[in-house]
Each structure stands twice: as C-alpha cells, then as structure tokens.
Amino acid sequence: MALRIGVDLGGTNLRVALVRENGTIVRESEQLTEAEKGPDSVITKMMDMVRGIKGEDIIKGVGVGSPGPLDPFTGTIHQPPNLPGWDSIPLARILEESLGEHVEIDNDANAAALAEAKFGAGAGAQSVYYITVSTGVGGGFVIGGEIFQGATGYAAEIGNMIILPSGPTHNSLNAGALESLASGTAIGLAGQKAGIAGGAEEVFRLAMVHDPIAQSIIDEALNYLAIGIANLAHAVNPSIFVMGGGVMKSESQVLDPLRGKVKTYVYPGLKHTIKIVPASLGSKAGVVGAAFLIK
Amino acid sequence: MALRIGVDLGGTNLRVALVRENGTIVRESEQLTEAEKGPDSVITKMMDMVRGIKGEDIIKGVGVGSPGPLDPFTGTIHQPPNLPGWDSIPLARILEESLGEHVEIDNDANAAALAEAKFGAGAGAQSVYYITVSTGVGGGFVIGGEIFQGATGYAAEIGNMIILPSGPTHNSLNAGALESLASGTAIGLAGQKAGIAGGAEEVFRLAMVHDPIAQSIIDEALNYLAIGIANLAHAVNPSIFVMGGGVMKSESQVLDPLRGKVKTYVYPGLKHTIKIVPASLGSKAGVVGAAFLIK
Numbered sequence: 034m035a036l037r038i039g040v041d042l043g044g045t046n047l048r049v050a051l052v053r054e055n056g057t058i059v060r061e062s063e064q065l066t067e068a069e070k071g072p073d074s075v076i077t078k079m080m081d082m083v084r085g086i087k088g089e090d091i092i093k094g095v096g097v098g099s100p101g102p103l104d105p106f107t108g109t110i111h112q113p114p115n116l117p118g119w120d121s122i123p124l125a126r127i128l129e130e131s132l133g134e135h136v137e138i139d140n141d142a143n144a145a146a147l148a149e150a151k152f153g154a155g156a157g158a159q160s161v162y163y164i165t166v167s168t169g170v171g172g173g174f175v176i177g178g179e180i181f182q183g184a185t186g187y188a189a190e191i192g193n194m195i196i197l198p199s200g201p202t203h204n205s206l207n208a209g210a211l212e213s214l215a216s217g218t219a220i221g222l223a224g225q226k227a228g229i230a231g232g233a234e235e236v237f238r239l240a241m242v243h244d245p246i247a248q249s250i251i252d253e254a255l256n257y258l259a260i261g262i263a264n265l266a267h268a269v270n271p272s273i274f275v276m277g278g279g280v281m282k283s284e285s286q287v288l289d290p291l292r293g294k295v296k297t298y299v300y301p302g303l304k305h306t307i308k309i310v311p312a313s314l315g316s317k318a319g320v321v322g323a324a325f326l327i328k
Numbered sequence: 329m330a331l332r333i334g335v336d337l338g339g340t341n342l343r344v345a346l347v348r349e350n351g352t353i354v355r356e357s358e359q360l361t362e363a364e365k366g367p368d369s370v371i372t373k374m375m376d377m378v379r380g381i382k383g384e385d386i387i388k389g390v391g392v393g394s395p396g397p398l399d400p401f402t403g404t405i406h407q408p409p410n411l412p413g414w415d416s417i418p419l420a421r422i423l424e425e426s427l428g429e430h431v432e433i434d435n436d437a438n439a440a441a442l443a444e445a446k447f448g449a450g451a452g453a454q455s456v457y458y459i460t461v462s463t464g465v466g467g468g469f470v471i472g473g474e475i476f477q478g479a480t481g482y483a484a485e486i487g488n489m490i491i492l493p494s495g496p497t498h499n500s501l502n503a504g505a506l507e508s509l510a511s512g513t514a515i516g517l518a519g520q521k522a523g524i525a526g527g528a529e530e531v532f533r534l535a536m537v538h539d540p541i542a543q544s545i546i547d548e549a550l551n552y553l554a555i556g557i558a559n560l561a562h563a564v565n566p567s568i569f570v571m572g573g574g575v576m577k578s579e580s581q582v583l584d585p586l587r588g589k590v591k592t593y594v595y596p597g598l599k600h601t602i603k604i605v606p607a608s609l610g611s612k613a614g615v616v617g618a619a620f621l622i623k
Contacts, residue, residue: 183565185601194559207593264489268563270478306480
C-alpha cells in the first residue's frame with residue numbers, strides 16, 4: 034500500500050506522520066515548533082523529523098499543511114502571523130532539494146478539509162465544505178476528493194466574507210467579516226466588552242450556567258455563522274458542511290442551535306436536505322490531510 | 329458535427345435553436361410564450377417548434393432552460409412565478425415521451441452561464457461564476473465546462489445570499505438578500521421611494537445626467553453587488569466573473585465602478601487578479617447554453 038508523509042506545521046506544534054493510502058497512520062512524531070527561533074531552525078527540525086519518520090520506507094511524497102497566507106501552486110509561504118520571520122519562503126523547493134522527495138504545500142484548513150472529506154465526517158460525500166472556527170475562521174472546499182483551490186488559491190478564505198457591512202474589523206480583514214463576528218476571538222472580545230474576562234471559553238462556560246449576557250453573545254455569533262453557511266449553501270450547495278475547530282466542540286451548545294438558525298436562512302427546498310455535521314478526525318486531520326496533498 | 333437543440337423557455341418569449349458542437353446556430357425560431365394559456369398550451373407549442381427546427385437532422389438531444397424553481401435531476405418544473413399554472417410539471421419526461429429524444433432541463437441562469445463559459449466571455453477559463461442582474465439576481469457556476477449543480481441543484485442561487493442582515497425583503501427571499509438590494513427591481517423601488525418614477529431604467533438615465541439622488545441609489549446597489557462578488561471570490565475564487573442581465577449593460581456606468589468597489593473588499597492578493605467581465609453572447613446565451621445541457 035502506497036505511503037505518504039504528512040507534516041502539520043503549526044505555530045505551536047510540529048507534527049509529522051507516515052500515512053497509509055486508507056488514511057491510517059503508521060507512525061508519527063510531534064515536537065514544539067519553537068517558531069520564535071525563525072524559519073531556518075523550524076525547517077531543519079521539520080526535515081529531521083521527516084527523515085526519522087520515513088526510515089527505510091518508500092514514499093510517494095511529503096505534503097505540508099501550513100498557516101497561510103501561502104501560494105499552493107509554487108509552494109511558497111508568505112508571512113503567516115504565527116510564524117515570525119517567515120517572508121516568502123519557498124518551502125516546497127527547499128524541502129524537495131534537501132529530501133529528494135516530491136513536496137506539496139497547502140494551508141492548514143485545506144489540509145484538514147481534505148482529511149475530513151476523504152476519511153472523516155465528509156467521507157462519501159461528493160462535495161464537502163469544511164469550516165473551522167477557533168481563534169480565526171477558515172475553510173476548505175473539497176469536490177470529488179480534491180481540494181478546490183480556485184483560480185489563485187483563495188477558495189474557502191471564508192473568514193474574510195462580509196456578513197455585516199459596517200460591522201467590526203479584526204486584523205486586516207473586511208469590516209464585518211465572518212471572522213470578526215463569529216471566531217473565538219470575536220466571542221472573547223464581545224465577552225470582554227460585556228465585562229466577561231477569560232475569552233470565548235469563559236463566555237461558553239457562563240452560557241452553560243444560563244448567564245443571559247453570555248448566551249446572547251453566543252447567539253449573535255452563531256447567527257452570523259449561520260448566515261455565512263446559508264450564503265455558502267446558496268453559492269455552491271455542498272453535499273455536507275463539516276464543522277471543525279475548538280468553538281465547534283459542543284453539539285448541544287453550538288451545533289444544534291447553529292443548524293436551527295441556518296434553516297431560517299435557506300430556501301424551503303434546502304431546509305431538510307442541508308447537512309451540518311461535526312468534524313470527526315480531531316487533531317489528526319491536519320497531518321493526514323497534508324499527506325494527501327500528494328496525489 | 330453533432331447537433332443539439334436548445335430551448336429557452338421564458339415568461340415572455342419561447343426560443344428554439346439547432347446548435348452545432350462549436351456553439352453556433354444552424355437555425356432558430358422564436359414565438360411568444362403566451363404563458364397565460366397555461367402549461368399544456370406552452371408545452372404543445374414548444375414541441376411543435378422543436379419538431380420544426382429539428383427537421384430531418386439527427387440530434388443528440390433537447391436541452392431546456394426554464395425559469396426556476398425546478399429540479400434539474402428529475403427535470404421537473406415547480407412553480408415559477410412567471411409561468412402561471414405550472415405546478416410540479418415533469419417537463420423532461422413529457423418531452424422525452426413525445427419527442428423520443430433525450431431531454432435535460434436546468435434553470436435559465438445556469439444555461440446562460442454554461443454558454444458564456446463555453447463560447448462567450450468565459451471561454452477558456454477553468455471556472456466561471458456567471459451573475460445575471462435584471463429583474464432579479466441569478467447565477468451559474470461552471471467548472472471545467474460543466475455546470476456545478478451542488479448537491480440538490482441550489483448552487484448559484486445567489487439572489488438569496490444575505491448581504492445586509494435586517495435589510496429589506498423582496499418576495500420570499502431572505503431579508504437583506506442580494507436580489508432585494510441590487511436587482512433592477514430593487515433599484516426601481518429605491519428610486520420610487522426617492523420620488524423617481526419609471527423604474528431602474530429611469531434611475532440609470534437620471535444618474536447619467538448627474539442626478540445625485542439617482543447616482544447614490546446606483547452606488548448603493550453596486551456596493552452590495554460588490555460585497556456579493558467579493559464573498560463569492562473568497563468562497564470559491566473563480567477564474568472569472570461574467571456579468572449578464574439588463575442592469576449590467578453599461579461598462580462605464582456599472583462595470584467600472586463595480587470593479588473598483590470589489591477591489592476594496594478582497595484580500596490584497598486578489599485585487600489584481602480578480603476578473604469581472606461583461607457577458608458577450610447577449611440573448612443567444614440562453615438557447616445555446618440549453619443545447620449544451622445535453623452532454
């Protein structure tokens with residue numbers, strides 16, 4: 034059975050796995066990224082980990098899921114906010130020259146989307162729109178088992194979709210962008226304004242014990258997320274939406290109310306057919322999906 | 329060269345053409361639909377026109393572009409607002425039984441999108457998002473020369489995408505849906521509220537002679553349309569947006585300002601690569617695209 038290596042390059046953790054054709058992991062390793070040491074250090078560590086995990090096995094190639102922005106066509110990483118010092122690093126070329134293997138690179142949300150579409154909650158669906166809600170909001174659109182990149186790699190950059198014109202701004206995103214309304218960061222900030230310290234986690238905890246202010250913050254964020262999902266349903270009508278990321282953990286507190294709200298925003302014919310399910314691969318999605326960036 | 333027949337079933341006009349593999353028309357005919365006479369009359373007229381246009385030629389099949397809502401998978405037409413008396417008519421089956429030809433049906437915007445993608449302004453592009461702005465707002469998403477239907481045929485139902493939560497409502501659409509903000513109808517209604525009679529056409533005429541109120545109505549509608557386009561760019565990043573429909577006629581009055589506004593709403597990396605062009609096939613798009621519903 035053909036083997037591939039997946040690399041999940043995160044701002045905090047660096048994970049490498051040898052993955053079988055059926056999505057299962059042969060062996061894996063994880064280390065701290067130590068991103069503050071800069072790209073040379075991180076890349077050297079990554080190559081050492083890849084060599085260690087590969088051993089004597091023959092592989093089809095190495096796929097890397099990385100924070101964006103990046104160019105998946107050339108394999109160049111631009112300036113990810115959580116990889117300080119990286120500035121247009123041609124990571125694919127560097128790795129190919131050093132490892133002698135075929136290398137593909139894509140953003141972490143696309144890699145996770147691919148894994149969920151092939152082996153996780155979206156397995157068997159013709160088209161999967163994966164949405165991850167944690168610190169930020171990201172996504173990946175997979176059609177027929179392949180990532181739909183769009184013309185220049187911007188497909189599923191859904192954090193920047195405008196949901197509330199003249200809404201709040203967040204980083205360099207559009208005013209009223211989805212990420213500025215529905216991310217964990219946005220929920221934490223709304224909590225802070227209402228006197229709740231401790232970020233999104235504390236807002237969710239308070240809502241669980243029926244704090245009305247915390248609940249209304251969550252309701253509002255989920256409402257904007259529902260609008261985003263409804264808009265995607267009317268734009269591309271995917272077979273299934275797969276929801277990942279820390280904010281999506283709770284079925285009863287998040288997914289059920291989200292489904293209810295989405296149904297109020299779609300055509301009658303979509304109300305009973307739209308599918309919104311939680312991601313099922315957890316933290317493995319990144320490294321498994323990265324491995325399948327190699328076709 | 330293989331031949332197909334395309335039927336453009338409109339609320340006002342019924343058009344049938346024999347179309348070559350390269351998208352050119354061998355012969356065509358057009359009659360008034362006389363939709364008020366009901367489905368039996370319209371379908372009989374359609375079959376007579378198809379038989380007349382076919383003559384002794386061998387064809388691959390008959391494609392019909394129709395107003396929605398409809399089910400492209402079963403070829404059933406539901407209750408289009410401008411085809412009174414039609415209620416779940418299995419048009420594909422009726423035509424197949426009577427004509428003895430393979431029949432495919434899709435909505436008129438998808439048919440026009442397919443024609444523009446194969447032979448018009450989007451020819452050669454890997455993916456085309458066609459947007460039509462006239463009485464309503466519709467669309468069609470074509471990938472690799474094929475209509476992307478989505479799981480249940482709702483892809484590109486962009487008129488119902490929410491752009492301004494708590495915005496105005498229009499028919500049975502979402503509050504603040506794109507169609508309620510940027511269609512010709514919406515522009516006409518905004519004009520009416522400002523004391524301009526004569527619909528969207530008069531608003532555009534007055535703006536041409538520097539009426540500031542008319543100009544602000546158009547600016548606002550184009551701003552919402554630009555948000556919709558930017559959201560689609562961040563959702564699927566098509567190779568090209570092709571703009572059709574009566575409202576999109578003027579390059580200087582509509583398309584140029586629209587392009588400028590879209591650029592303010594997309595990631596820097598998209599500003600210089602996003603392509604927004606006018607449709608090029610005019611009223612032929614519907615009938616030619618319909619013919620290519622037959623694969």
